[in-house]
Amino acid sequence: MNPSEWFTEQLPGADSAFSLKIKKKLHEEQSAFQFLEIYETETFGNLMVIDGCTMVSTRDNFFYHEMMSHPALYTHPNPKRVWIIGGGDCGTLKEVLKHDSVEHAVQIDIDERVTRLAEIYFPELCESNGDPRAELKFIDGIKWVKEAEPNSVDIIIVDSTDPVGPAEGLFSKAFYHDCFNCLSEHGMVVQQSESALYHLKLIGEMRGAMASAGFGHLQTLFFPQCIYPSGWWSATIASKASLAKFRELEAANKPFDTTYYNVDIHRAALAQPEFFKKAFSL
Amino acid sequence: MNPSEWFTEQLPGADSAFSLKIKKKLHEEQSAFQFLEIYETETFGNLMVIDGCTMVSTRDNFFYHEMMSHPALYTHPNPKRVWIIGGGDCGTLKEVLKHDSVEHAVQIDIDERVTRLAEIYFPELCESNGDPRAELKFIDGIKWVKEAEPNSVDIIIVDSTDPVGPAEGLFSKAFYHDCFNCLSEHGMVVQQSESALYHLKLIGEMRGAMASAGFGHLQTLFFPQCIYPSGWWSATIASKASLAKFRELEAANKPFDTTYYNVDIHRAALAQPEFFKKAFSL
Numbered sequence: 001m002n003p004s005e006w007f008t009e010q011l012p013g014a015d016s017a018f019s020l021k022i023k024k025k026l027h028e029e030q031s032a033f034q035f036l037e038i039y040e041t042e043t044f045g046n047l048m049v050i051d052g053c054t055m056v057s058t059r060d061n062f063f064y065h066e067m068m069s070h071p072a073l074y075t076h077p078n079p080k081r082v083w084i085i086g087g088g089d090c091g092t093l094k095e096v097l098k099h100d101s102v103e104h105a106v107q108i109d110i111d112e113r114v115t116r117l118a119e120i121y122f123p124e125l126c127e128s129n130g131d132p133r134a135e136l137k138f139i140d141g142i143k144w145v146k147e148a149e150p151n152s153v154d155i156i157i158v159d160s161t162d163p164v165g166p167a168e169g170l171f172s173k174a175f176y177h178d179c180f181n182c183l184s185e186h187g188m189v190v191q192q193s194e195s196a197l198y199h200l201k202l203i204g205e206m207r208g209a210m211a212s213a214g215f216g217h218l219q220t221l222f223f224p225q226c227i228y229p230s231g232w233w234s235a236t237i238a239s240k241a242s243l244a245k246f247r248e249l250e251a252a253n254k255p256f257d258t259t260y261y262n263v264d265i266h267r268a269a270l271a272q273p274e275f276f277k278k279a280f281s282l
Numbered sequence: 283m284n285p286s287e288w289f290t291e292q293l294p295g296a297d298s299a300f301s302l303k304i305k306k307k308l309h310e311e312q313s314a315f316q317f318l319e320i321y322e323t324e325t326f327g328n329l330m331v332i333d334g335c336t337m338v339s340t341r342d343n344f345f346y347h348e349m350m351s352h353p354a355l356y357t358h359p360n361p362k363r364v365w366i367i368g369g370g371d372c373g374t375l376k377e378v379l380k381h382d383s384v385e386h387a388v389q390i391d392i393d394e395r396v397t398r399l400a401e402i403y404f405p406e407l408c409e410s411n412g413d414p415r416a417e418l419k420f421i422d423g424i425k426w427v428k429e430a431e432p433n434s435v436d437i438i439i440v441d442s443t444d445p446v447g448p449a450e451g452l453f454s455k456a457f458y459h460d461c462f463n464c465l466s467e468h469g470m471v472v473q474q475s476e477s478a479l480y481h482l483k484l485i486g487e488m489r490g491a492m493a494s495a496g497f498g499h500l501q502t503l504f505f506p507q508c509i510y511p512s513g514w515w516s517a518t519i520a521s522k523a524s525l526a527k528f529r530e531l532e533a534a535n536k537p538f539d540t541t542y543y544n545v546d547i548h549r550a551a552l553a554q555p556e557f558f559k560k561a562f563s564l
Contacts, residue, residue: 001290001299003283008301010283015324016508017283019290021297042297060479197342197508224506224514226298226479231513232506260555268553271546274539 007039007047009054011198011229018054018227020044026121031113034161038121044227046121048089050114050161054227056089056122062259064192065091065125067223068235070254070261071269072155072190073099075237075246079154080104081184085141085170087159088114091125093134096157098256105134112138142169148182156183158191163202171206176213176238188239193220195230196276203236204280210238217243220276221269223260289321289329291336293480293511300336300509302326308403313395316443320403326509328403330371332396332443336509338371338404344541346474347373347407349505350517352536352543353551354437354472355381357519357528361436362386363466367423367452369441370396373407375416378439380538387416394420424451430464438465440473445484453488458495458520470521475502477512478558485518486562492520499525502558503551505542 001019008019020041027038037049045058056064069092073079080103082096088109096105109115115136119126128134137144145156156179160167169175170191179189189210193203207218215238225233237243251263272282283301290301302323309320319331327340338346351374355361362385364378370391378387391397397418401408410416419426427438438461442449451457452473461471471492475485489500497520507515519525533545554564 001285001292006299008283008299010301015303016326017288017290017299017301017303019292019299019301021299044298197506222506224479224504224512226512226514230506230508232508257556259557262553262556262559264553265555268550271544271550273542273547274544275541277544 007041007049009049009052009229016229018229020047020057020227022047027117029113031111033111036113036117038117047227048117048121053162055161056091056125057227058122060226061091061125063223063225064233065095066258066261067221067269068092068157068159068190068192069095070251070258071221071235071246071266072157072188072237073102074251074266075239075243076155076188077186077247081153082106082155082157083108083153084157084159085145086161086167087157089118089122089125090115090129091122092157092159094125094128097128097131097134100255103133106137107135108137108139108141108144110138110140142175145175145178145182148178150181151184152182154184154187156187156189158189160192162194171202171209173209173213176210176215180214180240183240186239186241188237189215190235190237193234193236195228195232196220196222196234196273197230197232200276200279203234206236207280210236215239217241219243219270220272222271222273223269289323289331291331291334291511298511300511302329302339302509304329309399311395313393315393318395318399320399329509330399330403335444337443338373338407339509340404342508343373343407345505345507346515347377348540348543349503349551350374350439350441350472350474351377352533352540353503353517353528353548354439354470354519355384356533356548357521357525358437358470359468359529363435364388364437364439365390365435366439366441367427368443368449369439371400371404371407372397372411373404374439374441376407376410379410379413379416382537385415388419389417390419390421390423390426392420392422424457427457427460427464430460432463433466434464436466436469438469438471440471442474444476453491455491455495458492458497462496462522465522468521468523470519471497472517472519475516475518477510477514478502478504478516478555479512479514482558482561485516488518489562492518497521499523501525501552502554504553504555505551
């Protein structure tokens with residue numbers, strides 16, 4: 001491999017690396033918060049990299065964006081108000097807005113440059129940004145949640161980078177406590193929770209922090225995400241109300257297109273691997 | 283990345299690559315059939331590489347070996363006779379022998395050196411090789427199946443390398459036809475079928491060849507496999523009898539340990555992603 005022809009993300013803890021062959025670097029900049037790069041790859045379309053970590057590719061982002069939104073939105077009985085903390089590429093926002101019940105979806109990413117670059121290099125992810133129900137804020141999501149009034153949101157989706165740098169505070173008990181306080185009766189947080197093969201300890205700490213912040217119901221979902229470390233990713237839902245059921249009939253008759261998600265995939269994502277059940281006594 | 287410290291598998295078609303940091307190379311040899319390498323990695327234990335492709339690591343082989351065996355064995359009503367074509371590392375054989383119904387399990391790998399190296403570097407995968415029900419043959423699996431009598435086997439597991447080189451004939455209509463002829467009434471073939479993200483065309487061709495060889499029931503299962511391209515792997519079952527049900531109650535009460543597989547994971551693996559359903563009109 002000629003290093004100049006490849007982008008490589010090397011994961012220090014796991015001593016593994018994933019590489020994509022690139023045609024060229026399209027852009028790079030140091031924003032006020034992070035180092036942003038955009039590559040044109042050979043077979044994955046465009047690739048956004050933040051602080052050296054792959055964030056989103058044209059080819060495979062559908063796994064992540066669909067699984068960060070549809071399972072939670074089809075579990076909540078009637079999600080009207082959704083906040084996306086992070087999510088600056090707008091892909092999660094686009095999926096959320098596919099749900100007719102949603103009246104107001106606010107994307108709160110601290111770094112406006114991520115969204116401005118997504119508009120140029122991932123226009124298909126930004127195509128719902130003009131929806132009258134959508135609002136884009138470029139402020140500190142942690143502060144936003146901390147200052148929010150009780151009962152001001154139904155679902156908070158934490159679509160953040162890894163728990164280092166600007167996103168570190170999004171993995172803390174204090175943050176989950178603030179989420180709990182501003183969520184409505186059936187409110188829930190869904191957060192990307194890394195790889196169960198590589199980051200089991202982090203998932204355990206996250207689940208512990210969510211429970212101690214008051215959430216009585218937890219659910220970790222599993223799905224493929226090829227460009228992320230191990231290729232196998234997870235999201236964890238923390239809910240005030242039971243997660244035993246989701247709106248299966250409506251999911252089975254979803255009035256919008258998806259590439260990965262469907263009602264069977266939703267059920268499948270809830271299956272807990274044997275080692276995961278043992279680790280958390282599920 | 284210092285190339286001398288990493289093993290990298292580069293997938294030409296997808297222009298992506300996966301790397302593991304290595305402590306040292308433990309062994310290499312050119313067998314009569316393939317080039318075999320064994321590495322000691324930093325965090326994945328030992329790694330076997332055949333003709334440049336990762337085959338098995340200590341850390342994550344459980345996904346593949348469990349999902350190549352337990353779904354098929356819990357779908358067949360009473361699997362007594364199982365053949366494993368390929369599978370020289372003996373990991374699939376070990377999983378198959380966990381089923382009490384199995385009276386005779388034959389592993390047929392053309393390359394004895396794979397098994398001899400597994401005995402040294404993956405002893406945990408070989409710990410059932412002395413089971414009186416196990417038989418290891420080092421002959422051509424294609425020829426073995428072609429010459430077999432009708433009704434001589436219940437499940438054929440094709441645990442092969444990729445469809446180039448010695449394994450190419452294992453992905454052909456002629457081979458599936460020979461399997462059909464020697465399988466019993468409820469007989470089935472289960473074969474690793476690569477990544478649905480990278481190799482959808484190959485899966486389609488395989489399913490087509492299986493159907494035209496006479497198998498009336500097909501099922502593709504999905505599971506993580508971190509060291510394989512895309513991190514998301516599949517197996518395809520071709521069966522003479524309906525695949526609509528499996529022995530769920532027995533799977534829920536399996537009398538043996540697994541690391542990934544359980545009854546919920548079995549159901550989950552059967553969920554077909556939306557793009558896969560569309561590709562094959564499922």
